Amino acid sequence: MKKLALILCVCLCGFAAMADSPLNIGIHGGTSSNRINFKDLTSAIGSRAGQGYMIGAFMRINLGxxxxxxxLxxxxxKSIAEGIQPNAGEERPTITLKNNTFNIPVMVGLQLLDLSIAKLRVFVGPQYSVGKLKNLKELGNIDQNKSNWSGKVGVGLDIWKLTFDIDYEKGFNKIAHELKAPRSFNFTLGLKII
Structure with missing residues (x-):
């Protein structure tokens, strides 16, 4: 029993030491609530938030x-566009806009609280995205920007090798002339491999 306790203690100390290393590499994934608003578009008068997901890999360079x-x-x-109500009593038509992108965010963060097993942190930074909005032709002849810049601000919690992040993302430029910059709330869970 003492040997098992000693092995467990050594493993936990190793995990804690790895979590404090100057370089962490890991994977993460999560869900998001997304919304795209419209401007001067006769085929859509409103929008609702839609759910999405994200998967990727990260590298954290710790500098104190x-x-x-x-x-990456x-x-x-997803965002749901609501069309003009055709007649009284009829439902408004909806179009689900799907946006598949590859994103490269670069966050700068600050650790606010550093306990032995948990760290509370805040972060902010830019994100470059390349992708295409699907189902856009259903709204009309819209020329979209395939690359966009956005900014993120959020808070995170690290518990040993696990990371939990909540952030708000706002586009700096429009997806198209008729589509305003997208916004989203993101919730991610990550695992530090190194």
Missing amino acids: ALYLEPA NFSHK
């Missing part, structure tokens, strides 16, 4: 209380 975290992610986001 500060850190730099670039990542694939995200699938």
Whole structure:
């Protein structure tokens, strides 16, 4: 029993030491709530948030209380466009807009609280995205930008090798002239491999 306790203690100390290393590499994934608003578009008068997902890999460079975290992610986001109600009593037509993108965020973070097993942190940074919005032709002849810049701000919690992040993302530029910059709330869970 003492040997088992000793082995367990050594393993836990090893995990804690790996979590504090100057370089962490890991994987993450999560869900998002996304919304795209419309401007001067006669075929759509409103929008609702849709659910999406994200998977990817990250690298965290720890610089004391500060850190730099670039990542490469694939995200699938949805937003629901509501059309004009055809007649009284009839339902409004809806179109689900799907946005598949590859994202490269580069976050700069600050650790606010550093306990032996948990770290509370905040982060902010830009994100470059390349992708295409599907089902856009159903709204009309819209020329879209295939690459966009956005910004993210959020809070995260690390418990040993697990990471939990909640962030708000806002586009800096429009997807198209008729589509305003997208917004989303993201919830991710990650695992530090190194």
